[in-house]
Amino acid sequence: MSRKIAVVLFNLGGPDGQESVKPFLRNLFNDPAIIYAPWPIRPMLAWLISTTRGPKAAREYAKMGGGSPIVPETEKQAAALTSALQAALPGDEIRCFLAMRYWHPFTHEAVEAVKAWGADDVVLLPLYPQFSTTTTASSLKAWSDAGGMEARTICCFPRETDFIAAHSDLIRKAWEEAGRPADARVLHSAHGLPEITIERGDPYQWQVEETVKAVTALLPELGDHITCFQSKVGPLKWIGPSTEDMVEEAARDGKHIILSPIAFVSEHIETLVELDEEYAELAHEKGAAGYTRVPALGVTEGFVRALSGLVVSALDGPAGLKPPSGVPICPAEFGRCPCREAGYNAEASKDAA
Ligand SMILES: C=CC1=C(C)c2cc3[nH]c(cc4nc(cc5[nH]c(cc1n2)c(C)c5CCC(=O)O)C(CCC(=O)O)=C4C)c(C)c3C=C
Numbered sequence: 001m002s003r004k005i006a007v008v009l010f011n012l013g014g015p016d017g018q019e020s021v022k023p024f025l026r027n028l029f030n031d032p033a034i035i036y037a038p039w040p041i042r043p044m045l046a047w048l049i050s051t052t053r054g055p056k057a058a059r060e061y062a063k064m065g066g067g068s069p070i071v072p073e074t075e076k077q078a079a080a081l082t083s084a085l086q087a088a089l090p091g092d093e094i095r096c097f098l099a100m101r102y103w104h105p106f107t108h109e110a111v112e113a114v115k116a117w118g119a120d121d122v123v124l125l126p127l128y129p130q131f132s133t134t135t136t137a138s139s140l141k142a143w144s145d146a147g148g149m150e151a152r153t154i155c156c157f158p159r160e161t162d163f164i165a166a167h168s169d170l171i172r173k174a175w176e177e178a179g180r181p182a183d184a185r186v187l188h189s190a191h192g193l194p195e196i197t198i199e200r201g202d203p204y205q206w207q208v209e210e211t212v213k214a215v216t217a218l219l220p221e222l223g224d225h226i227t228c229f230q231s232k233v234g235p236l237k238w239i240g241p242s243t244e245d246m247v248e249e250a251a252r253d254g255k256h257i258i259l260s261p262i263a264f265v266s267e268h269i270e271t272l273v274e275l276d277e278e279y280a281e282l283a284h285e286k287g288a289a290g291y292t293r294v295p296a297l298g299v300t301e302g303f304v305r306a307l308s309g310l311v312v313s314a315l316d317g318p319a320g321l322k323p324p325s326g327v328p329i330c331p332a333e334f335g336r337c338p339c340r341e342a343g344y345n346a347e348a349s350k351d352a353a
Pocket residue numbers: 012013014015025028033034053057068069070128132134135191192193194197204233263264268269270
């Protein structure tokens with residue numbers, strides 16, 4: 001019998017115009033997964049940070065036409081995934097819904113849309129390959145808080161085969177198109193996090209390193225790889241090394257920089273402004289032999305295959321898991337989570353920090 005299957009794509013979201021930059025930032029900094037301060041301090045901080053950061057952020061969004069491309073880019077991924085799933089599950093009716101965390105279409109809007117459609121089965125698919133309390137867990141909690149129905153939930157996929165191959169193919173292609181420079185250094189740049197988030201047991205950094213290990217294993221022709229972290233915000237100490245420092249170091253070492261975004265699956269402000277403008281300029285200024293930016297995964301065939309495979313295997317797995325709220329690490333009930341397979345231990349990560 002034909003099923004109506006809803007696939008919910010979670011992402012961070014972004015302002016859709018200049019006037020929404022400040023309220024978007026305010027929503028972001030008012031998330032207890034991002035700022036660990038109690039009420040009413042957190043909303044006050046959120047107001048303060050969004051007010052002070054707003055003008056600079058607005059100027060950066062202005063460079064991209066006023067707002068963020070994250071929704072249109074995610075819509076393209078939703079369309080490609082729908083086609084792939086229709087081919088994989090003929091006879092079933094598939095619809096993808098966008099659920100953004102800090103701006104429209106908000107997660108609560110997605111809950112209403114999925115309910116109105118009358119789905120028989122729901123798969124929650126965070127577009128974050130590496131689990132973090134600040135991203136995946138925050139989105140799943142928003143789903144629960146909005147009265148989201150029980151669903152099959154994909155926790156994380158830092159080592160998924162097609163995802164890893166898609167990344168390494170893009171890096172190889174970028175290197176080839178740059179003329180196969182012999183002095184290349186690949187900087188795998190992920191969004192950073194405050195150190196305190198990792199100390200509290202967040203597996204994100206560990207999972208980013210797992211992704212990089214798997215990607216580099218497929219690139220024997222490129223021997224020089226570094227994992228680094230970008231987009232630091234605020235006064236806290238963030239995990240490192242920073243992408244900025246690694247760009248400078250690679251330039252000093254006379255390298256041709258191949259910069260690959262490793263935790264962003266589509267183009268948006270952090271890739272189009274930070275990587276394409278700020279770090280490209282820095283590399284040039286510091287005399288790097290070259291600077292080549294690897295595109296984000298977007299709708300590359302391998303990545304869409306990875307997403308479709310994840311959804312199909314979630315549909316084969318146990319139904320009706322209630323998304324957890326406020327989980328410190330990948331939740332145990334998601335039995336296939338690599339954290340569990342590898343025996344990742346939040347306590348051990350605290351010791352190592
Ligand atoms: C892996 C993905 C991401 C993690 C982890 C993450 C953590 C995190 N982010 C901030 C603060 C900001 N992030 C901003 C933009 C932004 N962040 C991600 C992804 C992750 N964030 C994406 C995809 C985007 C782009 C959205 C877009 O509009 O295109 C911003 C806004 C831009 C800016 O002002 O710099 C902020 C602020 C924190 C504090 C944090 C972890 C604690």
